[in-house]
Amino acid sequence: MSEINNTTIPEIATIEEIKDEIVDVKTFYLSFDERKGGKAPQFKSGQFVMCTVFGAGEFAVSLPPSPENDRFHLTVRKVGKVTDALHELFAGDKVGIRGPFGNGFPFDEIKGKNVIYVAGGIGLIPLRSSIMHVMQNKEKFGRILLFLGARTPRELMYQYNLKDWKTAPGFETYITIDNPVPGWDGENGFVHTLLKKVDVPVKDTIAFVCGPPIMFNAVIKELTGLGISEESIVSTLERHMKCGIGKCQHCSIGRTLVCTDGPVYTYRQIKTLGEQI
């Protein structure tokens, strides 16, 4: 295991800035009070931290792109007691961070391959860290494709990144909105339908999938139908978590603990877990 010493006691961080993303989703930029330059501990894309809102509790949340290239931030949807409390905070307020925990997305192992990202709604939050990591090293990869679905144009995450990605050479972006709405002249339908419309690479391809269960199942069916193997499909699993360090058992699925063995699994692994979604 990595040499982290905040497994139980959170490190205190100050909220420096809060950015509204989409409805009920905000990004919190943090500076670590006790670390040089406020910099975050080292982490890999696909790992997560436990974030404390003092007095309200703690929740698991995926991490941003790497600490070298970006200010440390967490993008959080307001969805329950603790995240509601976080959304009530202002710049200058304190939070606690434990971690990073978990295995993270594969990177070195997938060099030379085509990379497909399929995200539904806020499923883009965890995938963005891998996207940015791969984009920064895009000469080491084949085709890079992003398929993104959202309910409405207003619910498209990270529009400022999307703008850049759409024009980035060597990066193919395909976006769909569930139903036609005025002012949207792009694709309509669920994200898995996009996969039929594009010449998707199959050989030497790795696919990252993140989104709600119903979307996940539809996308998996499409990808495996195209001939992408189960071990070349990667996703992150979500579970109610408490300790983050493999003790409390809240995130157990079969023999695996999502906090220490995951949260990143291949579809081949996910299939064998039982009660996986």
Next chain:
Amino acid sequence: MGKKTINVDSLGELFHKIKSGGKRILAPVEKDGVILFGEVASYPEVATGYIQTVFSAKEAVLPRFEEILRFSSEGRDVVIEEESNKPVPTVVFGVRPCDAKSLSVIKAVFERDYPDIFVQSKIDSTTVIGLSCVNSDEYCFCTSVGGAPGDTAGSDLLLTRINDANYLAEIITEKGESIVSSAPELFSEAGNVDKDRHLAQVNRQFDLDELEKRLPALFESPLWAGQSLRCIGCGACSFVCPSCTCFDIQDETDGARGIRLRCWDSCGFAQFTLHTSGHNPRGVQSKRWRQRIMHKFSYQPGELGTAGCVGCGRCSRACPVDMNILQHIKDILEAR
């Protein structure tokens, strides 16, 4: 490490020596007609004549509530105080061999990946004086899960009543040795003692390895729904279980000050896996019952090298709707 005998009448003096050495003693005591582990000042307080305490000795290393940190805010600043986590040196007296064995399950769970200082430090500062079983009841099944009424595993010193006047004292570890050497005058050399003759007879009722082998194929079996139809999800089975370790973490605050608590939890509770979105991967009781059995008899043997059950029978005794784990296991083994 050696076998001694100690006279029943000398236990009072042994307790006195242990206490004057600065250790607290936890032992089975009777309170309102119920036998529970509690702190005792002297030997006569210790209960006798029971088969099994209602709760196990696990509280000595995994308390039902435990503060893991305190925090306070001043203006917008937050200060965290770590719990000092200096456990009181403790001797737990009268631990049944099944309960002593469960401590190794707890240890294995809390050692995995990241060592947990709270449990580890308590295990390190606890000495277990086991007490072999001379009686058992229909709920006991230690011998089916690799234990025995006189099993030494997990005890530092194991006492077995060998006649009206004496206990055989088997020294298992250095901690046990230090108990004996703190009062050597109370112990005599044991001659040839046929310990087994004095133990309860607990017949083996199922094959643990066979159960582990069978379970994966039964994941989608309808038997889980059948067995758990009457389960009310109260979690009593987990709370009395000596090897259940699942816990919850909760923050409590009065505004300016707060504490973070770790407390017992149960995979039998509907909220155990409830996502904040409302999605629940174990949304029905049959899935939670399946998890309980699978975890103890399939996942833990694979992951930790030990089953998560020691055959104490407490879950069956405590269940308000009479779910009997022994019967359920037998039914699982007969399922096709």
